[in-house]
Amino acid sequence: MRIVINPNKSASFNMAAEEYMLKSFEDDVFMLWQADRTVLIGKNQNTRKEIDMDYVEQNKIQVVRRLSGGGAVYNDLGNTNFAFISTDTDGDGFSNFRKFTAPILELLNLFGVPAEFSGRNDLLVDGKKFSGNAQYKYKNRLLHHGTLLFSSSMEELAKALSPDMLKFKSKGIDSVKSRVTNISEHLSQDMRVETFMQRTNEYILNTFSGSQFYTFSAKDIEEIRKLEALRFSNWTWNFGASPQYDFSNQDKFPGGLVEVSFQVKNGHIKNARIFGDFFSEKDIEELENTLNGLQHETGAIRAALTPVNINDFISGITLDNFLTLFN
Numbered sequence: 361m362r363i364v365i366n367p368n369k370s371a372s373f374n375m376a377a378e379e380y381m382l383k384s385f386e387d388d389v390f391m392l393w394q395a396d397r398t399v400l401i402g403k404n405q406n407t408r409k410e411i412d413m414d415y416v417e418q419n420k421i422q423v424v425r426r427l428s429g430g431g432a433v434y435n436d437l438g439n440t441n442f443a444f445i446s447t448d449t450d451g452d453g454f455s456n457f458r459k460f461t462a463p464i465l466e467l468l469n470l471f472g473v474p475a476e477f478s479g480r481n482d483l484l485v486d487g488k489k490f491s492g493n494a495q496y497k498y499k500n501r502l503l504h505h506g507t508l509l510f511s512s513s514m515e516e517l518a519k520a521l522s523p524d525m526l527k528f529k530s531k532g533i534d535s536v537k538s539r540v541t542n543i544s545e546h547l548s549q550d551m552r553v554e555t556f557m558q559r560t561n562e563y564i565l566n567t568f569s570g571s572q573f574y575t576f577s578a579k580d581i582e583e584i585r586k587l588e589a590l591r592f593s594n595w596t597w598n599f600g601a602s603p604q605y606d607f608s609n610q611d612k613f614p615g616g617l618v619e620v621s622f623q624v625k626n627g628h629i630k631n632a633r634i635f636g637d638f639f640s641e642k643d644i645e646e647l648e649n650t651l652n653g654l655q656h657e658t659g660a661i662r663a664a665l666t667p668v669n670i671n672d673f674i675s676g677i678t679l680d681n682f683l684t685l686f687n
Contacts, residue, residue, distance in 0.1 A: 362574040363561055364391035371395035371424045371435060376587035378443050379427060380580070382496070382503045389445040390564045390571075392557050398422040398435040399520055400507075402494065405432060406602040408656070412522045413687035417658065421520055425598045428494035428505065430481065434520050438511035438542070440557050448502040457481045457493050460504040464491070467563045473546045481506075488541035510553045511544045595657060600627025607656070609685045615639070615676020620685045624656045639675040647673040658683055 362385070368374060374393040381389050399416065401407050403426055410432040416423060435441070444460045458477055465483065468475040478484045483491035483506070493506035517540065544551065565571045576584070591597045602624070610619035616638035622629045632651035634644050650668065654660050662683060670679050 361388040361390055361564070361568045361571040363564055363571055364389060364574050364576070365561070366391055366393050366576065369394055369396050369437070370588075371398035371400060371422055372588050372592035373584060374441070375400075375424055375426060375592040376584045377576070378445070378503055378505060379587055379591075380584045382445050382498050382501050384583070385445065386447075388447070388568075389443070390561075390568075391443045391445075392440050392560060393443075394437055394440050394553075394557075395435040396422070396437060397516065397520075398424060400433050400435060401425045401598070402430040402432060403427060403496075403601075404429050404603070406605050407599050408602065408607075408687075409605065411520055414684075415519050415522075417687070419516075419520075423598055424592050425601060426494065426496075426505075428496040428503065430492060430494035432521055433492055433507045434512065434517040435507065436512050436516060438509075438513060438553055440508045440510060440553060440560075441505060442508060442560070443503060443505040445501065445503050448497065448500055454495055454497050454502060457495070457504070461491070461493060461506065463564060463567055464506075464508070464560075466567075467560060468543065470563075472548050473543060475543075485541060485543070485546050488539045490541050490543050509540060509542050510556055511542050514540065514542070595655065596627060599657060600655070602627065609687075610636075611681075611685060613638075613674075613677045613681050615674055618674055618677065618682070618685065622651065622656075627655055627657075629654050629656055634674075636674070638677070640673050641675070642672045644673055656686065658686060661686055 366374065366377060374395060397419065399411050399421060401410055401423065407423060407425065411423065442464065448454065461477055461483055465475050465477065473485055475483055475485045481493040482489050490509045491506045493504065496503045604623065604625045606623050608619065608621035610617060616636055618634065618636040618638055620632065620634050622632040629651050632648045634648055650664060654664050662679070665679055670677055670682050674682065
């Protein structure tokens with residue numbers, strides 16, 4: 361087994377690294393990695409329905425869609441993620457979450473943490489979740505990955521994963537909200553996340569015979585960067601790949617009440633409608649038509665509307681006011 365030592369702190373890079381190893385390596389792989397503040401979205405989820413878009417944008421939190429299913433999870437540098445990649449020779453690995461989480465549970469038990477497997481894909485301690493797991497299969501190769509909340513900011517986690525559910529009607533898969541906890545709260549002695557990662561790598565090295573440490577070559581990194589650009593840092597994958605959904609939002613401004621509603625398909629706005637008790641010099645249908653076809657993304661909407669005098673359509677409102685209705 362290759363135990364990959366990977367210092368990169370970008371979730372988009374690390375998601376690409378997992379895909380690269382899944383499709384290019386023949387050996388079994390174990391990798392721990394960290395990411396600066398990020399929300400990881402399950403493959404079948406509506407990205408905007410899972411996050412507080414205003415908070416995520418204002419705090420420059422990265423949003424990355426996984427290859428695997430499951431729910432949305434928050435990452436920061438108090439969290440680490442683990443990945444096992446193996447050849448599923450017998451075809452019994454997919455959905456066999458216990459098989460891949462067993463080494464993690466064994467290690468935590470050695471640390472005195474009474475962790476256990478629960479439900480479909482979670483690891484708990486004292487009834488609280490610290491790890492969600494997911495899988496993705498490519499030919500006969502299987503990727504199993506999961507989060508390990510160690511000393512993450514629970515306040516940031518709660519804010520990033522708190523969308524206004526009244527704005528959405530979606531066919532995507534919602535995350536199951538659970539009580540969560542940090543591993544560090546259950547240790548008998550203080551430990552930094554870096555030490556935890558080191559101890560975990562050492563445990564895997566000693567548990568799986570023939571294991572050795574591995575670092576990415578220049579060629580590996582080049583190929584990973586290509587995948588990152590193609591998929592995991594690409595707006596179309598992270599947001600545009602969301603299932604079709606209906607969106608609506610309203611707010612009161614000095615010029616009156618304004619409500620926007622539209623459908624989103626392949627990440628793009630269609631059938632935009634604008635209602636309210638505002639006054640308008642020009643026909644609001646012209647503004648609606650300008651919105652149709654745009655990406656449901658603040659930057660794209662701002663770029664399209666910057667040449668437009670919003671007050672011609674909605675008196676007493678600024679472009680910045682109007683843009684708040686789209687998150």
